[in-house]
Amino acid sequence: MRSLFACLVLMVTISTLTRAQNVPIIPQPVSVTMGDGNFALRPSTVILTDQATARTGRLLAEALRPATGYLLRVRLSAVRSKNSIDMRLDRNLGRLGNEGYLLEATDNGITIRAPQAAGVFYGTQSLLQLLPPQIFERSVQTGVDWRVPALKVEDYPRFVWRGAMMDVCRHFMPKEEVIKFIDLLAMHKMNSFHWHLTDDQGWRIEIKRYPRLTSVGSMRKETRVGHENDPKGFDGKPHGGFYTQAEIRNIVAYARDRFVTIVPEIEMPGHAQAAIAAYPELGNTSEKVEVGTVWGIYKNVFNVDESTIVFLQNVLTETLALFPSKFIHVGGDEVLKDQWKASPTAQARMKELGLKDEHELQSYFIQRMDKFLTAHGRRLIGWDEILEGGLAPGAAVMSWRGNKGGIAAAKAGHDVVMAPNSHTYFDQYQSKEPGEPLAIGGFMPLEKVYSFEPVPPELTAAEGERILGAQCQLWSEYIPTPQHFEYMAFPRISALSEVVWTPATRKDYSTFQSRLAIHERRLRALGVAGRWPVATRTVP
Numbered sequence: 001m002r003s004l005f006a007c008l009v010l011m012v013t014i015s016t017l018t019r020a021q022n023v024p025i026i027p028q029p030v031s032v033t034m035g036d037g038n039f040a041l042r043p044s045t046v047i048l049t050d051q052a053t054a055r056t057g058r059l060l061a062e063a064l065r066p067a068t069g070y071l072l073r074v075r076l077s078a079v080r081s082k083n084s085i086d087m088r089l090d091r092n093l094g095r096l097g098n099e100g101y102l103l104e105a106t107d108n109g110i111t112i113r114a115p116q117a118a119g120v121f122y123g124t125q126s127l128l129q130l131l132p133p134q135i136f137e138r139s140v141q142t143g144v145d146w147r148v149p150a151l152k153v154e155d156y157p158r159f160v161w162r163g164a165m166m167d168v169c170r171h172f173m174p175k176e177e178v179i180k181f182i183d184l185l186a187m188h189k190m191n192s193f194h195w196h197l198t199d200d201q202g203w204r205i206e207i208k209r210y211p212r213l214t215s216v217g218s219m220r221k222e223t224r225v226g227h228e229n230d231p232k233g234f235d236g237k238p239h240g241g242f243y244t245q246a247e248i249r250n251i252v253a254y255a256r257d258r259f260v261t262i263v264p265e266i267e268m269p270g271h272a273q274a275a276i277a278a279y280p281e282l283g284n285t286s287e288k289v290e291v292g293t294v295w296g297i298y299k300n301v302f303n304v305d306e307s308t309i310v311f312l313q314n315v316l317t318e319t320l321a322l323f324p325s326k327f328i329h330v331g332g333d334e335v336l337k338d339q340w341k342a343s344p345t346a347q348a349r350m351k352e353l354g355l356k357d358e359h360e361l362q363s364y365f366i367q368r369m370d371k372f373l374t375a376h377g378r379r380l381i382g383w384d385e386i387l388e389g390g391l392a393p394g395a396a397v398m399s400w401r402g403n404k405g406g407i408a409a410a411k412a413g414h415d416v417v418m419a420p421n422s423h424t425y426f427d428q429y430q431s432k433e434p435g436e437p438l439a440i441g442g443f444m445p446l447e448k449v450y451s452f453e454p455v456p457p458e459l460t461a462a463e464g465e466r467i468l469g470a471q472c473q474l475w476s477e478y479i480p481t482p483q484h485f486e487y488m489a490f491p492r493i494s495a496l497s498e499v500v501w502t503p504a505t506r507k508d509y510s511t512f513q514s515r516l517a518i519h520e521r522r523l524r525a526l527g528v529a530g531r532w533p534v535a536t537r538t539v540p
């Protein structure tokens with residue numbers, strides 16, 4: 001009798017556990033405990049908030065409206081009531097950290113509690129995923145039972161930097177696509193949008209003081225077709241676009257409401273050809289250059305004259321006014337040193353500063369920017385080449401050439417964001433099947449992304465604390481349209497979201513795949529042109 005009872009208890013426990021594993025939330029939460037019963041959302045359900053969560057309450061009402069057709073009331077209220085979604089701060093939950101939350105669903109209602117507003121927002125994202133996936137449809141769905149199973153979710157992220165980089169230089173992305181992407185990041189509890197705004201092939205941010213950066217620098221006369229040796233040559237079509245400061249302000253505010261920080265990148269001293277085309281005095285030679293039309297690394301880089309440093313700091317001043325982000329990205333990658341070697345002015349400058357080679361000159365340049373940003377209360381971040389030749393102590397490093405740069409930076413006491421081309425370059429092929437659209441090369445299938453571990457084993461526990469998190473890179477040489485962008489981004493970002501949010505011990509590729517089948521319906525409902533199973537996808 002007793003063993004029968006024990007057996008029963010065991011069975012119930014196992015089934016509760018499997019059900020918990022199968023709650024189709026992406027990224028997988030820290031802990032889910034199933035209860036009995038469910039909560040039915042009704043037109044009379046009310047959303048109760050406090051001051052700090054009022055905006056999130058309104059966003060939730062907006063998100064629930066299209067598919068249900070319900071216009072839920074959102075009320076500031078300190079008193080709980082039945083049939084409500086009650087979301088408010090609870091300072092006693094400090095253990096959940098700045099972004100964690102507690103979500104409870106019973107027959108009577110839903111409560112979301114968190115020590116900070118970001119956590120409440122993430123609680124609402126989980127709540128949306130606990131409803132049937134049709135909740136993401138953009139038009140009223142009839143005959144759907146809008147129920148949430150009774151349960152308790154306790155959740156918080158593994159890393160503070162959970163990001164994605166969008167390159168809008170190689171191909172411009174309209175602001176609507178930027179907004180859509182921010183929504184999709186927030187849905188995956190990602191909090192960092194790295195916006196690559198300047199490069200050889202286009203300057204995409206309006207700078208009032210230097211109008212030629214966009215009037216000249218945002219437009220290239222044509223674009224290389226295919227890979228480097230493609231006999232088709234060039235397309236003969238001008239390509240361009242940029243964001244005005246007013247547009248950027250709107251996008252930054254939109255992201256802020258969804259707890260996404262936009263980290264702008266102004267590339268220097270390399271990847272500078274569009275800027276040099278606009279203002280030739282920023283270059284090293286008298287040769288006339290035009291906005292880049294091919295991919296790869298150009299030898300035209302900024303000179304290191306004082307006037308150029310001032311120019312770039314003026315650009316940063318306008319950038320800082322638009323972006324509240326603590327981190328400001330200054331690029332720093334792939335700087336060919338040929339022109340500095342050949343330039344008498346650059347050589348004289350090196351001598352005057354007592355620098356032994358061009359690597360030290362690059363380091364000097366980056367340190368000037370670091371001092372400037374630090375003096376303005378910000379922190380510099382750059383690609384891992386900024387480590388070469390010495391780096392200012394407060395600067396952070398984005399490790400892209402594998403893990404090496406990240407390991408070296410963490411060991412030297414710098415904060416690190418992992419962005420290795422071994423696991424996070426979403427410009428690479430997702431499959432070896434025929435029919436994939438042209439990509440830069442490489443092979444980055446979903447499972448490989450999922451397997452990524454951001455903390456390299458070479459680090460001690462203390463050094464590992466330097467790893468702020470990770471992000472994917474969507475370099476857009478071979479990503480010409482928004483649909484193509486979404487095809488490259490999804491579902492790989494869904495996999496990455498578990499890499500950066502879910503505790504390593506809770507990651508599991510097979511439950512991810514079953515949860516993804518449901519998640520895919522959500523993303524499709526939102527009009528995401530992802531790489532879905534073959535019969536149903538549109539290949540760009």
Ligand code: TNX
Nearest residue numbers: 333334383400425427440475
């Ligand atoms: C290297 S990653 C670059 C980019 C290219 C990318 C293509 C990095 C810091 N620089 O300029 O777009 O490879 O994968």
